[in-house]
Amino acid sequence: GAGVSQSPSNKVTEKGKDVELRCDPISGHTALYWYRQSLGQGLEFLIYFQGNSAPDKSGLPSDRFSAERTGGSVSTLTIQRTQQEDSAVYLCASSSRTGGNQPQHFGDGTRLSIL
Amino acid sequence: DQQVKQNSPSLSVQEGRISILNCDYTNSMFDYFLWYKKYPAEGPTFLISISSIKDKNEDGRFTVFLNKSAKHLSLHIVPSQPGDSAVYFCAAKVPNTPLVFGKGTRLSVIA
Numbered sequence: 209g210a211g212v213s214q215s216p217s218n219k220v221t222e223k224g225k226d227v228e229l230r231c232d233p234i235s236g237h238t239a240l241y242w243y244r245q246s247l248g249q250g251l252e253f254l255i256y257f258q259g260n261s262a263p264d265k266s267g268l269p270s271d272r273f274s275a276e277r278t279g280g281s282v283s284t285l286t287i288q289r290t291q292q293e294d295s296a297v298y299l300c301a302s303s304s305r306t307g308g309n310q311p312q313h314f315g316d317g318t319r320l321s322i323l
Numbered sequence: 324d325q326q327v328k329q330n331s332p333s334l335s336v337q338e339g340r341i342s343i344l345n346c347d348y349t350n351s352m353f354d355y356f357l358w359y360k361k362y363p364a365e366g367p368t369f370l371i372s373i374s375s376i377k378d379k380n381e382d383g384r385f386t387v388f389l390n391k392s393a394k395h396l397s398l399h400i401v402p403s404q405p406g407d408s409a410v411y412f413c414a415a416k417v418p419n420t421p422l423v424f425g426k427g428t429r430l431s432v433i434a
Contacts, residue, residue: 241421250426309355314366
């Protein structure tokens with residue numbers, strides 16, 4: 209498809225396990241973002257990638273969170289030793305560039321539930 | 324400290340009438356503002372944007388107004404339709420940084 213693709217759409221796991229969330233951005237988009245939305249909250253920025261530049265990790269809530277972007281395309285967000293407060297919808301977005309007035313286009317998210 | 328605030332968590336409007344969604348911000352460096360619409364179990368969908376050099380942008384039934392002196396923007400939907408029922412997020416950005424989102428306003432358009 210032409211849009212941002214995220215997998216899995218839902219993930220239920222036990223506290224303490226590691227999880228990996230995947231994002232396939234729109235082809236040709238150089239900027240990729242991860243956000244999360246906890247219940248009743250807005251979208252909280254986590255990390256973004258722009259081309260080959262070092263990622264902006266300023267939004268990651270703890271060192272249990274990390275993300276990679278391989279080959280400038282697909283990205284994986286990893287949460288180690290998951291906690292119940294990690295339960296949220298994790299959203300990925302891409303845009304043609306970070307600078308300038310370009311809207312971000314979102315995937316449908318991964319709903320993560322930590323038991 | 325919330326830089327983008329949507330003070331109304333919900334809004335109900337009759338079909339055919341105008342919906343006005345409001346957003347306030349605190350960072351005077353924001354230069355680009357966007358509205359997104361979100362249906363349940365879907366990602367946010369880009370709706371309309373406005374640059375800080377403008378005070379109005381219109382696209383069909385949707386108009387965004389920006390009042391820089393008041394640090395306020397609003398989204399007008401007219402006429403409102405039942406399919407407009409969704410959560411609307413206001414977002415803003417400083418150049419070369421990610422978007423900062425408000426907490427959203429749930430719009431219900433009643434037929």
